[in-house]
Amino acid sequence: MIQQQDELLEPHLDKLGASNKQVFGHPAALFVLFFTEMWERFSYYGMRALLTVFLISEITKGGWGWSNAEAMSLYGWYTSLVYATPLIGGMIADKLTGFKKAILIGALLMTLGHASMALEGFDANFFYIGLGLMILGNGMFKPNISSMVGQLYPDKSSKKDAGYTIFYMGINAGAFLGSLLCGYLGEKIGWHYGFGLAGVFMFFGMLQFYFGQKIFGVIGDKPKTKEELAAKKQTLDEEEVVPKNVVRDRLFVVAVLMIASIFFFLAFEQAGGSLSIFAKDFTQRVLEGSTATTFKWVDAILTIFPIVVVTYVLLSLAKKLFKEYPLTIIFTLISFASIAVLGLWKVQREFTSLETEVTVSWFQILNAFFIVMFASAFSKLWEKVWNPSGPIKFALGLFLVGFSFVVVAYGAMDIPAGAAAGAVRVSMIWLVLAYFFQTMGELCLSPVGLSYVSKLSPKKLLGLIFGFWFLASAISNKIAGVMGGMIDSISEKYSLSTFFMIIAIMPMVVALILVLMNPMLKKKMHGIN
Template structure:
């Protein structure tokens, strides 16, 4: 089969059928809805599962270690997207990557649902990390594939898709969180597994009719000789890793702490290497190289944003559990409950932002300026959360409304940055690295959480105000710098708006 052109792929997809958008958006919307339901459901209770005592059904790890592992887990989940993007681009295409990834995620949640030990916990980590790496960047890349390059619906389509992500994220803590915290952690993880199964069924039943030719071919396929070399190297690499782990762990050289440090370094080393490879590739033309240069400051802004946003499942989860008055208006609130507010606000506000970008048309802020607004709101969300500590002290329980307000402000920033970043990535990506550039976008989240694995250790009741103040202030400062240099970045984007 000859290589399909972008237009041939777009023509094979029914262009109307889901709120004025291509019909394939329905398939991708609900596939990602169920994947995010399973992931955010698991994430809503995972940190509590790690640091709660064994007598309460947890693993009994220390709080600082649980927070660091949670950050590293998130970092590895997004870091593995590079592998998933590469496999999609070079071997089996984005559609198969989504399906295979969903199977691994489901198996990972099943492993968590089995009462056991740290061993099963780490088995589940490996499965979910690899599965999300295959599914997450490639389902987003498929969204870009169903629109023509200059289709004005693209940003709006990504906002709708982003709403699907957050519908799953909203329901998951309410259902999985409630069951996991009130009854049994493992039962909660089992519900997450069922969610991923439903997503796989829906994807398989609707992809042929709704997605047409999208995702069927790898963008830059390996020839048979190259495939043979890759499989050989992968086999050797896996063998070396297993041997090293079997030697280093018993000797005490590979510990939680050293592993966290290694992942932290890789979180920044891998994206740096990828930028260099893409820039120097013979398959990247001069216009695409200019766009890669423009993408770098956007990537760094995204790292700063997610370094704050991803603390919702670590520092703010701990804050909800230990610093917040969970008895509100006579109702006992679960600490996992607060993780539903972020997606709830996105569900409510995403249609407004999608309408706003379409309404403004060519008058809307440039992509870099949208990013600067995202950083500004992220910084303000951390400034807000230090206020109750300033007035009441850090040893008194605070109203849950402070946490809700902080999350609301963060969501304003997220809607300026995250769906826009997904859309910008599909526009700025070199043609030969389309899926891998989407993986690079998710690496900004990996780098952010690798950074968080180190800084979350600095949080305590004594350092609370300093912690929120320094991080929030740094984000606000970077937002002002990005706003000032936005015209320069826009010139390097070569016509992408």
């Protein structure tokens, strides 16, 4: 079966005029998208790692001195709008610009947004302008690059889920490096350095995509004349023979998975909110003696190893594409060499520092690090060992993210109700374990969700439906912000442990519901597995 799918991949790419060169058994074009998305996620997660901490930090430390509730309100609005605008961006790409141009417009807007945020020290309005540009840019970028990944594979290819998982590794390589370096610069050197650094690499991502566009063939092209649209539809004509009741049933499954994803992400997105507050106010981050030395070595490995892994992927891509797309490879090499230099500088600076204080943003690199470490293992698991239905994968993801908050709740049991910030500090191990289980849950749900939206949706509405997928994330992010803003009131009246248990219960209940619905949902997918 897998061999048959492999044989279908090259003719599929030829039909679309895309490069049929392969890297690690997948289209080389996938890895161009991999690096473009990596730099976009670098910019987003680099800024997200700083946002809440910057807002609640004392004015004397360069922050704005906001309350937890105020910071969580802005955080919730920002992250929800970031995921709401892809609905509009998907429609614009479908009807007007095409995926490629939409991605370039989005990348430019986000680059300008980061440049504006870097000027927040001169005028606070630059900060808000930057957030607005980031929101608009993400709306044009996010749904359209995900749509292009799906179109690289035949719908029934067993490699499609694996391809999305590899793409998701690129997402999280960027998230890791952005949280690590932007967070470090922001907290240790100056907030505007962290905000500005993210924009530099978004610019590099835009350039490497711009010079590599031909590798995609007609995938992502702007709709033109009726004749050209008719020719394009003929290359993707599977949709024409699908009966209307099958389309309806498949969209019902997409809708159920979207609703389930809301309960996953309302817990998962506490990372930039209530978990950051927990890390800042109640986690022991000042280390001494052998513990400090151990942390420095662990941090060095966490910094260097992912850089080595992604460098290997980049060099493998360069071997295949350098002759045809030299500028794409050159800009990617320059940007990644810069990242390597920054990473080594950070490691050297920490080893020569007399005090070891773990930054709040450091904990957010754990999710991305675990993704980079385990994404390929999950890819092989789904491809060769155990490949359950989408609803079961979703249920497993929901259970694991819920369990991660059970872990944090257990770690917070010794913090009394109403405890002031810094009055009690618990071990870092609870947050490390929580991010591990969240990551395992994310690998079960998020890349699989992208793949199922691509496989189950009508081609002519693909950008729009990806927009709805991200709209569900917008809803969950707003709910996450509202719930995170309740951390003070609930922990004062009950306890911090109770607050985290409330978050844990909701996704675990939805996981059980999905298991019960699985037979019916499998039937409504009509052969899409």
